[in-house]
Amino acid sequence: MDTAPWTDTPASCSLPLSEGILSQYFDVVTDTLAEELTGPVDESGDVPMATPALEDLTRCTVDDIKDCDLVLVCAAAPFxxxxxxxxxxxxxxxxxxxxxxxxxxxxxxxxxxxxxxxxxxxxxxxxxxxxxxxxxxTNEYQLDQILEAAALAKEVGIPCVVVLDIMQPMCVHEFEDQVDAIVVSMSGSTEAACRIVAGLDEPSGLLPMQMPKDMLDVEASPEDTSRDMTCYTDADGNTYDFAFGLNWSGVIDDDRVTAYKVPVLTKPEW
Incomplete structure (x- = not known):
């Protein structure tokens, strides 16, 4: 049978961004992991290692983050x-x-x-x-993390910022209206994301692709034409189309947008 190499991945817990760099820009408050892990032993390596169970993780509470300025959530695209x-x-x-x-x-x-x-x-x-x-x-849990963090932030009265590490279009309708900002990262750079969230650098990137409204729109789009999707429009009226981006002043409208956002070529020009 021609199938993918299906395997089980041992559970793990770690910060999604480098702790060393995070600590240079923020006083980090995060969930804690028990010193003794109670999950199944991972015997796939040379040395058997204990893995975490859900019960080993202590989530942040309102009291833990009441003095924080914001809640930062990192997520990868659906896999x-x-x-x-x-x-x-x-x-x-x-x-x-x-x-x-x-x-x-x-x-x-x-x-x-x-x-x-x-x-x-x-x-x-x-x-x-x-x-x-x-x-x-396989990473549906990322949406749960975003929604749980957004609810906690709302309860405390502080912003919730999501850093999306993506290399492909994705749907954001499942969480966009619950968070306060989305930072799209395509470099995987912890420091670049930290500096923008900390307000030290101004965001300047443009979307190199369309972000679809939902999966129905993905299915309705013809396979052989580009930039033909109905794009997602957020709670502030911004449409996540090709060449869209925001900086501190609002929607970016510079020479790059003029050069890149041209009508789609649907037939040869010769």
């Missing part, structure tokens, strides 16, 4: 279990999703017969349709 193969462990095709919560592909925009497919031994064409099946995103 599909079989991102290259697009298959379940059983070998059936499943949708590749750009949202955290499970997405079931049963809407009118999903093809029930795929455009492409290998020629099978019996002479028929393989159907790669994933109609009616559900996505398998």
């Amino acid at each position: 599909n279990a079989s991102a290259r193969g697009g298959k379940s462990e059983e070998g059936t095709f499943v949708p590749l999703s750009v949202q955290y919560r499970p997405y079931t592909a049963d809407n009118e925009h999903v093809r029930q017969v795929s455009l492409a497919g290998d020629l099978l031994e019996d002479g028929t064409r393989e159907n790669r349709s994933y109609y009616g099946r559900t996505s398998q995103v």
Whole structure:
């Protein structure tokens, strides 16, 4: 069976950004991990190691963060279990999703017969349709972390800022209206993110892609044209389109935007 190499990943707990750099810009208050871990022992390495269980983690409370200036949450883009193969462990095709919560592909925009497919031994064409099946995103917990942190920040009355480390479009409708700011990082640089959040550097980046409104819009977009999505519009009326960005003054509208945000080429010019 042609499937992805399905494996279990041992549980772990660590700060998403470098603690050394974080401490240069902030007085860090974070969740704590018990000294003695009670999770299953990871025997995959040369030396067996204890892993954390959920009970080993003590989450921050209102009292812990009441003197903080903000809550900072870091998240990666939704990660599909079989991102290259697009298959379940059983070998059936499943949708590749750009949202955290499970997405079931049963809407009118999903093809029930795929455009492409290998020629099978019996002479028929393989159907790669994933109609009616559900996505398998492995880091759905990231959305829970964002929503829990945002709720805690709101209870204390301080801002919640999300740093998204992404290299692809994603849906933000699941959490955008619950947080106060989103910083998109494509460099993975802890220091760059810290300096912007601390107000030492002004954000200047532009989106090199569209951020879709939701998965229905992803499905409705033709495969062979670019920049054809209905983009997400946030609570402040900003649309997360190609070449969109914000700085301290508002929406960026400089020479780069003029140069890059040109009409989409849909046919040869010659």
